[in-house]
Amino acid sequence: xxxxxxxxxxxxxxxxxxxxxxxxxxxxxxxxxxxxxxxxxxxxxxxxxxxxxxxxxxxxxxxxxxxxxxxxxxxxxxxxxxxxxxxxxxxxxxxxxxxxxxxxxxxxxxxxxxxxxxxxxxxxxxxxxxxxxxxxxxxxxxxxxxxxxxxxxxxxxxxxxxxxxxxxxxxxxxxxxxxxxxxxxxxxxxxxxxxxxxxxxxxxxxxxxxxxxxxxxxxxxxxxxxxxxxxxxxxxxxxxxxxxxxxxxxxxxxxxxxxxxxxxxxxxxxxxxxxxxxxxxxxxxxxxxxxxxxxxxxxxxxxxxxxxxxxxxxxxxxxxxxxxxxxxxxxxxxxxxxxxxxxxxxxxxxxxxxxxxx
Amino acid sequence: xxxxxxxxxxxxxxxxxxxxxxxxxxxxxxxxxxxxxxxxxxxxxxxxxxxxxxxxxxxxxxxxxxxxxxxxxxxxxxxxxxxxxxxxxxxxxxxxxxxxxxxxxxxxxxxxxxxxxxxxxxxxxxxxxxxxxxxxxxxxxxxxxxxxxxxxxxxxxxxxxxxxxxxxxxxxxxxxxxxxxxxxxxxxxxxxxxxxxxxxxxxxxxxxxxxxxxxxxxxxxxxxxxxxxxxxxxxxxxxxxxxxxxxxxxxxxxxxxxxxxxxxxxxxxxxxxxxxxxxxxxxxxxxxxxxxxxxxxxxxxxxxxxxxxxxxxxxxxx
Numbered sequence: 258x259x260x261x262x263x264x265x266x267x268x269x270x271x272x273x274x275x276x277x278x279x280x281x282x283x284x285x286x287x288x289x290x291x292x293x294x295x296x297x298x299x300x301x302x303x304x305x306x307x308x309x310x311x312x313x314x315x316x317x318x319x320x321x322x323x324x325x326x327x328x329x330x331x332x333x334x335x336x337x338x339x340x341x342x343x344x345x346x347x348x349x350x351x352x353x354x355x356x357x358x359x360x361x362x363x364x365x366x367x368x369x370x371x372x373x374x375x376x377x378x379x380x381x382x383x384x385x386x387x388x389x390x391x392x393x394x395x396x397x398x399x400x401x402x403x404x405x406x407x408x409x410x411x412x413x414x415x416x417x418x419x420x421x422x423x424x425x426x427x428x429x430x431x432x433x434x435x436x437x438x439x440x441x442x443x444x445x446x447x448x449x450x451x452x453x454x455x456x457x458x459x460x461x462x463x464x465x466x467x468x469x470x471x472x473x474x475x476x477x478x479x480x481x482x483x484x485x486x487x488x489x490x491x492x493x494x495x496x497x498x499x500x501x502x503x504x505x506x507x508x509x510x511x512x513x514x515x516x517x518x519x520x521x522x523x524x525x526x527x528x529x530x531x532x533x534x535x536x537x538x539x540x541x542x543x544x545x546x547x548x549x550x551x552x553x554x555x556x557x558x559x560x561x562x563x564x565x566x567x568x569x570x571x572x573x574x575x576x577x578x579x580x581x582x583x584x585x586x587x588x589x590x591x592x593x594x595x596x597x598x599x600x601x602x603x604x605x606x607x608x609x610x611x612x613x614x615x
Numbered sequence: 616x617x618x619x620x621x622x623x624x625x626x627x628x629x630x631x632x633x634x635x636x637x638x639x640x641x642x643x644x645x646x647x648x649x650x651x652x653x654x655x656x657x658x659x660x661x662x663x664x665x666x667x668x669x670x671x672x673x674x675x676x677x678x679x680x681x682x683x684x685x686x687x688x689x690x691x692x693x694x695x696x697x698x699x700x701x702x703x704x705x706x707x708x709x710x711x712x713x714x715x716x717x718x719x720x721x722x723x724x725x726x727x728x729x730x731x732x733x734x735x736x737x738x739x740x741x742x743x744x745x746x747x748x749x750x751x752x753x754x755x756x757x758x759x760x761x762x763x764x765x766x767x768x769x770x771x772x773x774x775x776x777x778x779x780x781x782x783x784x785x786x787x788x789x790x791x792x793x794x795x796x797x798x799x800x801x802x803x804x805x806x807x808x809x810x811x812x813x814x815x816x817x818x819x820x821x822x823x824x825x826x827x828x829x830x831x832x833x834x835x836x837x838x839x840x841x842x843x844x845x846x847x848x849x850x851x852x853x854x855x856x857x858x859x860x861x862x863x864x865x866x867x868x869x870x871x872x873x874x875x876x877x878x879x880x881x882x883x884x885x886x887x888x889x890x891x892x893x894x895x896x897x898x899x900x901x902x903x904x905x906x907x908x909x910x911x912x913x914x915x916x917x918x919x920x921x922x923x924x925x926x927x928x929x930x931x932x933x
Contacts, residue, residue, distance in 0.1 A: 333725065381914060381917055381918055384917065384918055384921050385917050385918075385921045387724070388668050388724075388728070388872070389868060389917060389921060392864045392865060392867070392868050392910070392913060393868075393910075393913070393914045393917055395861070395864060395865075395910050396865075396907065396910035396911050396913065396914040398910075399906050399907035399910050400907040400910065400911060402906070402907075403903055403904075403906050403907050406903070407900065407901045407902075407903060523861065527732065530729075531729075531732065534725070534726075534729045538725075572743075572748065573744065576740045576741075576743045576744040576748075577740065577744065578740070579736050579737070579739050579740025579743070580736070580737050580740030580741055580744065581740075582736050582740075583732075583733045583734065583735070583736030583737030583738075583739075583740060584733065584737055585733075586729065586730070586732060586733035586736065587714070587715055587730050587733035587734070587737075590719065590722075590726055590729060590730050590733070591715075591718040591719060594719070594722050594723070594726045
């Protein structure tokens with residue numbers, strides 16, 4: 258009854274091809290943005306802002322990046338974390354060589370370094386596809402991780418082998434380093450994520466996105482239609498790695514505050530792959546849903562036994578969490594292989610005819 | 616010039632001047648290559664018969680070994696523990712087929728691949744919950760596995776061969792031979808090959824896919840158990856082995872996803888290659904090359920032969 262497009266007439270092509278063609282959707286996204294910009298900081302809870310929302314947004318950005326490659330272009334990658342690492346280390350090197358330049362500029366610029374590395378490792382994608390490509394991207398994962406450990410120049414010859422985020426200011430406000438407040442960091446992350454999501458959404462809905470999807474659906478047919486495969490696939494690798502790189506830089510600079518190479522290990526890559534498969538391949542909203550489920554679910558599960566009053570050891574809870582996540586992955590895949598984004602679409606369809614389904 | 620000498624000439628001079636070290640390195644490479652090949656074999660068995668890229672194979676190795684040690688530590692005699700571990704692997708195959716594969720029949724490959732991730736997570740949690748997260752010591756003596764080493768004085772030095780490694784090589788060869796006979800001579804083996812060829816055609820001549828899948832997953836579980844015993848005996852039995860199991864993936868690329876001889880040859884090439892490179896070229900770049908060497912070799916290899924050494928040629932039709 259509430260969610261219905263009756264009476265909303267589209268009089269131009271622009272309106273018809275809009276991303277949110279229905280008024281209710283536009284109100285919904287405005288409400289979500291209002292909650293993100295006003296509601297979350299209003300909780301004043303360090304736990305919610307710093308341990309839940311900031312990482313959730315950062316993971317969502319990485320998930321969007323991988324979704325562009327895997328969901329939209331159909332190239333399976335297991336090297337996501339390594340590309341995030343390239344972003345983080347590039348940002349660290351840039352800001353230690355040029356400390357006076359605005360850190361936000363370097364966060365974005367580090368994405369270009371990740372993109373360059375991504376293109377390099379994407380080159381084999383013209384000849385190989387499917388699981389073979391996935392294993393080829395593992396080469397990127399392990400080789401880059403090795404570089405992060407064995408090339409001391411990357412972490413400024415620190416004895417600990419870790420990178421530590423220096424303090425940087427933006428317009429007089431401290432935004433990185435240990436003295437930055439959780440709210441400031443959250444706002445910076447939120448703004449970058451919102452801007453880049455908007456950009457990605459426009460990218461995948463336009464000509465380039467259609468080229469990617471044509472390659473995904475059948476690359477030979479796409480080639481016959483005049484799409485040049487190598488530039489298209491490499492562009493997907495570049496854009497995807499750019500997003501991953503920025504999210505890696507954000508992760509180290511605005512969430513962890515310091516990192517070792519092991520942050521960008523293979524398990525991180527798998528986590529992000531989970532997010533997009535559970536959330537929905539080839540869906541922007543799915544990237545966010547998947548990130549929410551995979552990242553927030555284990556946190557929430559940790560509080561379930563406590564809430565029920567069960568006296569369990571923390572290690573037992575952790576093992577149970579692993580089991581529950583494993584079972585949930587299988588259950589969700591059986592219930593809806595297309596991911597949570599499809600569930601959301603079905604729910605919207607149900608809402609449209611509610612309360613008089615035909 | 617000095618650098619070129621170090622890269623191109625010096626390692627070979629070292630090999631020539633100490634042939635005993637070279638022989639020792641080759642042997643180590645062969646042994647670890649054999650273990651990679653065993654894990655890859657589990658992958659190939661399942662991929663051939665059901666088209667599922669079973670990511671859980673690595674964790675099945677750990678889980679099988681943990682089950683064996685866990686049951687033994689509970690006070691059960693070694694061979695009964697072995698039988699029980701085999702029974703657990705059968706149960707696992709049965710449950711996986713019922714709860715995961717059957718509801719997901721006909722889904723895209725990536726969804727099935729993802730489901731095996733779910734199995735991986737479940738097995739990690741379950742294994743740690745039941746058997747504890749601490750590394751365990753693999754039982755060798757109660758299973759009559761030999762200990763100690765044979766030392767040869769040859770090549771102007773000495774070469775040490777661990778008896779355990781020799782036993783592993785013998786048992787692995789026997790197992791592969793057994794599998795080969797099973798595949799080519801028995802009724803079930805022929806049915807397995809029929810399923811690998813075409814699901815629909817196999818169904819139409821009355822082969823039960825469900826049964827075949829249970830058998831294949833059980834066979835992969837047995838391979839995992841054998842791998843787990845020998846790998847666990849070389850180091851400890853712990854979930855850290857899982858990362859090493861990822862090494863089986865480049866082996867698969869070299870050998871091709873559907874070829875058993877490919878898995879074995881690929882495993883040996885990777886094992887030999889990474890040991891030799893790490894020993895002779897590793898020091899030039901600060902060591903640790905065995906973390907990525909296998910993958911880079913596989914990547915280079917893929918550029919020239921996308922279907923692997925023995926894989927079937929990929930023919931694409933529009």
